[in-house]
Amino acid sequence: MRASKKTSSRPKLRSKKDGYALRCFACKETYAIDDYGKFYRCKACGNLLEVKRTGGLKKTRDAGSRLGVWKYLDLIPLWNEKNIISLSEGGTNLVECKNLANLLGLKSLYVKFEGQNPTGSFKDRGMTVGISKAVELGFNTVMCASTGNTSASLAAYSARANLHCIVLVPKGKIAMGKIAQAIAYGAEIIQVDGNFDDSLRVASEICESNHEILLLNSLNPFRIEGQKTTSFELVEQLSGRIPDYVVLPVGNGGNITSIWKGFSEILENGLEDIVGPHRGSKAPRIIGVQAEGAAPIARAFMAGRFDSIHPVMNPHTEASAINIGSPVSWMKALAAIRDSRGSADYVSDEEIFTAQKLLASKEGLFVEPASATPIAYLSKIARIGERSNEYERIKTSTVVCITTGNGLKDPNALLKDVSPASLRTIPADAKSLETVLVNN
Ligand code: F0G
Numbered sequence: 001m002r003a004s005k006k007t008s009s010r011p012k013l014r015s016k017k018d019g020y021a022l023r024c025f026a027c028k029e030t031y032a033i034d035d036y037g038k039f040y041r042c043k044a045c046g047n048l049l050e051v052k053r054t055g056g057l058k059k060t061r062d063a064g065s066r067l068g069v070w071k072y073l074d075l076i077p078l079w080n081e082k083n084i085i086s087l088s089e090g091g092t093n094l095v096e097c098k099n100l101a102n103l104l105g106l107k108s109l110y111v112k113f114e115g116q117n118p119t120g121s122f123k124d125r126g127m128t129v130g131i132s133k134a135v136e137l138g139f140n141t142v143m144c145a146s147t148g149n150t151s152a153s154l155a156a157y158s159a160r161a162n163l164h165c166i167v168l169v170p171k172g173k174i175a176m177g178k179i180a181q182a183i184a185y186g187a188e189i190i191q192v193d194g195n196f197d198d199s200l201r202v203a204s205e206i207c208e209s210n211h212e213i214l215l216l217n218s219l220n221p222f223r224i225e226g227q228k229t230t231s232f233e234l235v236e237q238l239s240g241r242i243p244d245y246v247v248l249p250v251g252n253g254g255n256i257t258s259i260w261k262g263f264s265e266i267l268e269n270g271l272e273d274i275v276g277p278h279r280g281s282k283a284p285r286i287i288g289v290q291a292e293g294a295a296p297i298a299r300a301f302m303a304g305r306f307d308s309i310h311p312v313m314n315p316h317t318e319a320s321a322i323n324i325g326s327p328v329s330w331m332k333a334l335a336a337i338r339d340s341r342g343s344a345d346y347v348s349d350e351e352i353f354t355a356q357k358l359l360a361s362k363e364g365l366f367v368e369p370a371s372a373t374p375i376a377y378l379s380k381i382a383r384i385g386e387r388s389n390e391y392e393r394i395k396t397s398t399v400v401c402i403t404t405g406n407g408l409k410d411p412n413a414l415l416k417d418v419s420p421a422s423l424r425t426i427p428a429d430a431k432s433l434e435t436v437l438v439n440n
Helices: 069-075 098-104 123-137 149-161 176-184 196-209 221-227 229-237 254-269 296-302 330-339 349-363 369-387 389-394 411-415 430-438
Strands: 020-024 049-053 094-096 108-113 141-145 164-170 188-192 213-215 245-249 285-291 343-347 398-403
Touching: 049 221, 069 123, 069 229, 094 229, 098 108, 098 349, 098 369, 108 229, 123 149, 123 221, 141 149, 141 196, 149 164, 149 176, 164 176, 164 196, 176 188, 176 411, 188 196, 196 213, 221 229, 221 254, 229 254, 245 254, 245 369, 254 285, 254 330, 285 296, 285 330, 285 369, 296 330, 296 343, 343 349, 343 369, 349 369, 349 411, 369 389, 369 398
Parallel strands: 108 398, 141 164, 141 213, 164 188, 245 285, 245 398, 285 343
Antiparallel strands: 020 049, 094 108
């Protein structure tokens, strides 16, 4: 794919609304943007919908230099700025990780630290757009199923928008910090006696039959529009460079879809007056990483299959955020991997926890277990070394890992091996401390 210098050759628009449609990802049937919520899937073939720009791009404003989701309003299908519900999401740091790069034998490694978002995860990027659109479409009630972060984010944005928020969570399978957030933000929380896939099935059935409630899982294409801004920011933060590789965790498949959509829009349309000048015309290779016990997308890729997955009936990983056996956006996720000439792999829970500690102890970045999967993947291929074709390419490239959630959300996962009570204790005097230090 080549970057074009022009913004767009399409005809000028009368209004922003004329420039967007909902399009079926599979059969390409189109629908009006503002009909979303009356249905969630293509009426012709039942597949997921995506937002597609159908007309010329209308640059309406100078968004300034401050990074954040709404800097890219011109690329987001919201018609009225007054409907924006925001907590200043996005604009997260891109941290160069030289210690880790040296350790893994890599030339250039960065971490996009999405745990800096207002509720501590990348979900806020999608939720600010999803909730703003829910307000624009006139919904009063919203719902999601969640492994934790989506529910925390939806609850926060609903509180700010004064919407009734219902979250379904798999009983006993979500991290304490995340459930605490949903409670604090005032969501109606319902535990489902089953796993995440069961919870999403139940939520979808209710929202498909009750058009008063808008479903805000990542099958909602407006969420994808918010999350695609990660890619715009990356290009700006790398001073116009497109990274060679982007490595990220994959659960339901929404975020990998978004990241690829962002880069595709840059490569297809230039967008230079919005994301700034950029060099290079090559797409980044996108690498999706799953946990071994919940890896239907990675296993499909490894089998060379892009047209179906085998769902995992009883998924299991301690990285609870990505404990998903039947990812709803599998088709989009596999397309992102194929079209970017990327790949997918899985890592064990042990590799995940080792990577979590490595990133914290070498770079000062504390991420939740699911978010450590990209580092676990890089460690895994570095261990295999020359026998891994991917490692041979990656080690001389610019690699960006997306660390999706903050480590403080799930401290129990880390503390299961090291109980704070077992840490060394001394009497409260300097002599005791001296004795300990001398004996070190
Ligand atoms: N990382 C974290 C921290 C997550 O919470 C999730 C998904 C992912 C990665 C995977 O992203 O689903 O777009 O492929 N969490 C969802 C939730 C499922 O309910 O919070 P994905």
